[in-house]
Amino acid sequence: MTSQPIWSPVALSNMVEPSTSTGAVVNGAELVVWRDSSGKAHVWEDRCPHRGMRMSFGFVRGDHLACLYHGWQYDTAGQCSHIPAHPQLEVPQTIRMQTFAAAERNGIIWAGATADANAALLPAERTGLVTVRSLYADCTSAKALKVLAATPLPGSADAPTVEAITENYVSLTSGPIRLLVAIQIMGEEKTALHMMATEGAPVAALARYAQDLRLILETPVAEAA
Ligand code: FES
Numbered sequence: 001m002t003s004q005p006i007w008s009p010v011a012l013s014n015m016v017e018p019s020t021s022t023g024a025v026v027n028g029a030e031l032v033v034w035r036d037s038s039g040k041a042h043v044w045e046d047r048c049p050h051r052g053m054r055m056s057f058g059f060v061r062g063d064h065l066a067c068l069y070h071g072w073q074y075d076t077a078g079q080c081s082h083i084p085a086h087p088q089l090e091v092p093q094t095i096r097m098q099t100f101a102a103a104e105r106n107g108i109i110w111a112g113a114t115a116d117a118n119a120a121l122l123p124a125e126r127t128g129l130v131t132v133r134s135l136y137a138d139c140t141s142a143k144a145l146k147v148l149a150a151t152p153l154p155g156s157a158d159a160p161t162v163e164a165i166t167e168n169y170v171s172l173t174s175g176p177i178r179l180l181v182a183i184q185i186m187g188e189e190k191t192a193l194h195m196m197a198t199e200g201a202p203v204a205a206l207a208r209y210a211q212d213l214r215l216i217l218e219t220p221v222a223e224a225a
Contacts, residue, residue, distance in 0.1 A: 032058075
């Protein structure tokens with residue numbers, strides 16, 4: 001991963017159940033996001049140190065993530081602790097995953113750019129939020145921001161008031177509705193928007209708004225004009 005931003009959203013919290021894993025991409029870097037059986041989230045490079053299999057295809061066993069290919073198991077620190085073909089082997093400390101800091105804030109799992117990313121740089125904690133949805137679009141994050149700022153929220157004819165909470169987290173307000181959008185830069189032309197709203201917001205209408213937003217985001221500028 002590149003060094004900016006320090007914290008990138010990678011999934012809505014409730015989209016990753018305990019004891020499951022999923023893949024995510026940040027600035028072209030492939031990551032595995034997984035929860036151990038206690039519910040704690042982890043973010044690692046999505047590549048097994050053995051033969052490079054995607055760890056997001058693997059399976060969680062208690063507080064270990066096991067690779068689908070040959071079953072090597074990695075503990076929550078990313079250290080390989082068990083190799084099924086050599087059960088008696090004391091696994092060398094050098095066999096370990098590349099890990100990144102993981103944190104949950106405002107209904108979203110955030111990945112640090114490094115293993116020791118500064119948690120003080122996460123967005124401020126807010127309570128009383130409800131999940132809207134994640135949206136994946138083939139567009140730049142700059143275009144996503146521009147369209148978010150120009151598109152009225154449900155029940156309004158005017159563009160929302162936009163507040164940049166951090167460089168990749170914005171608040172859109174229109175009347176009683178407040179939508180918080182975490183922007184995941186997946187690649188140059190790939191962006192994910194993870195949306196939460198303040199309690200009482202019309203979630204179904206916001207989900208439809210998000211669907212319409214995707215069409216706008218993926219419409220070439222010349223056609224949209
Ligand atoms: S590729 Fe992962 S255990 Fe072999």
